[in-house]
Amino acid sequence: MEESLEASGAIPDTRHPLAYRDYRLFWVARFCGVIATMSLVVVLGWQVYDVARSDYGMSPSTAAFQLGILGFVQFVPLFLLTPVSGVVADRYDRRLVAVISVLTDILVATGLGLATYLEILTLPLLFALAALHGVARIFFGPAMNSLAPNLVPAKVIPRAIATNAIAWQFAAVLGPAVGGMAFAVFPALPYILAVVLLALSAGLIAAIKPIRRPDIDLTVHPLRQIRDGLRFVWHDRFLLGAISLDLFAVLLGGVTALLPVFARDILQVGPVGLGWMRAAPAVGAGLVALWFAFKPMERNVGVKMLWSVAIYGLATAIFGFSSYLLLSLAVLVVLGAADMVSVFVRNSLVQLNTPDSMRGRVSSLSGLAISASNELGELQSGIAAALIGATGAVVFGGAGAVMVTLIWAFAFPELKNARTFAPAYRE
Structure with a gap:
């Protein structure tokens, strides 16, 4: 097994993450994989709403509820398998x-x-394949998130997270745009491109060199390891506050699920316009990630995370009121930029406040919060849209995200008291 880079001292800690071969492979694999999955997801959402409206003759509100069901069918395996995925990431080869x-x-x-x-x-059929996609995401997230910190020294982790976010966010810009335009040319084309890119991603991950396994007692029963991971997060108020903040803010403030409704029936811009709207948040997030990759945030990181979540909620509410495509796109860019600040701070602090032997399980719980907020947020959005319309659902959710931020700022003072990215654990 290879000795860790930081322990060997062979490479200075001041180097950029992309100076490390295995991190480069990881970065390109993430980039290709996200383009593929974002293209897949945006077309899947469009097809669910369009099939409901065209083939089943559903009204806009009833068809919007189908988008909520789409989120729910991905949440069920997520809820059942997330604790298992964390143990798998800690016990087995993450690659x-x-x-x-x-x-x-x-x-x-x-x-x-x-x-x-x-x-x-x-x-x-769409719901069944969406559920299988959810299963793949459940195991992919903890494995990749816990793999990344092993590819660079600890001091480089915040910059590596920002650089990794560049891959994710710029791919998230290209993916929806490519998916929407490819679908307009030939409906099956987005899926063909997704297969090619996913195959490339799998090959690059396989090419990463073996890394040192975390120090975990393999004789301990997996159920006990799941319990230990839950207990670790529950008793660490900082981790609990950071993870739960994202859970409730995105649960209420998520607008993504209802974008097909805005594209088809409110803004009337079709699948290409839907691709633009799905890409717009990633534009803002990608620009922020690019900034952090070269000039990482260093001070008052907790307060900045809280402010960013509040701005995210406010931007969501403004989007709900908008009836102009350009204004909607601009607000979505701001929303994405604010979300990236929150993601960067939270991911950096969670990684640096978690020992390597726990990273798979903590990453799975963090992923559960993120994915649960997305999938359950889609269900909440679908139900709210069926009751009060898509506009009302989005405005209500954005206001709720702002309220959650205010509550968490007082309930978890550990968040606003986080000043720097100083690691709590040194591997």
């Missing part, structure tokens, strides 16, 4: 777990592409 997850997504993209080409799409 292998990530590769198997990507291969699962290749099956999903292939199935969706064939069903689209043969024109046999139904809502049950």
Whole structure:
């Protein structure tokens, strides 16, 4: 097993993350994978709403509720399997777990592409493949998130997280745009491109050199390890506050699920416009990530995280009121930029406040909070849209996110008291 870079002292800690070969492979793999999955997801959301409206004759409010069901069917496996995925990431080769997850997504993209080409799409089929995509994400997230800190020295981790966010966010810009435009050319084309990019991603992950396994007692029963991970987060008020803040803010303030409604029936810009709107938050996030990659945040990081979540909620509410595409896109860019500040601070602090032997389980719990907020947020948005309309649902959710931020600032003073990214654990 290779000695860690930091322990060997072979490479100075001041180097950029991309100076490390394995991190470069990781970075490109993440970039290709996110383009593929974001392209897949944006087309999947469009098809669910369009099939509900066109083939099933549903009203806009009832079809919007189907988008909520789309989120729910991805949440069910997420809720059941997330604790298991964390233990798997800590006990087994994280590269292998990530590769198997990507291969699962290749099956999903292939199935969706064939069903689209043969024109046999139904809502049950779309929901089933969406659930399988959710399973792949459950195991992919903890494996990749806990792998990244092992590829660079501890002092480089905040910059590595920002550089990793560049891959994610700029791919998130390209993915929806490519998906929307490719779908307009040939409906099955986005899925064909997704299969190619996912295969490339799997190959790059497999090429990463073996890393030192975390010091974890393999004789301990996996159920006890799951309990230990939950207990660790529950008793660490900083980790609990950071993870739960994201959970409730995005649960209320998520606007993504209802974008097909705005694209088709409110702004009337079609799948291409939907691609622009899905890409707009990533534009703002990518610019912020690029800034942090060269000039990382260093002071008052906790307060800045709280402010960013509040701005995220306010931007969400403004989007709900907008009836002009350019204004909507501009607000989504601001929303994405604010979200990136929050993600950068939270991910950096969570990674640096977690020992390596716990990173898989803590990453899985953090991923559960993020994904649960996304998927349950979609369900909440779908139900709210069915009751008070898409505009009301988005405005209400944005206001709720601002309120959650105020409550968490007082309930978890550890968040606003976080001044720097000083690591609590040194591997």
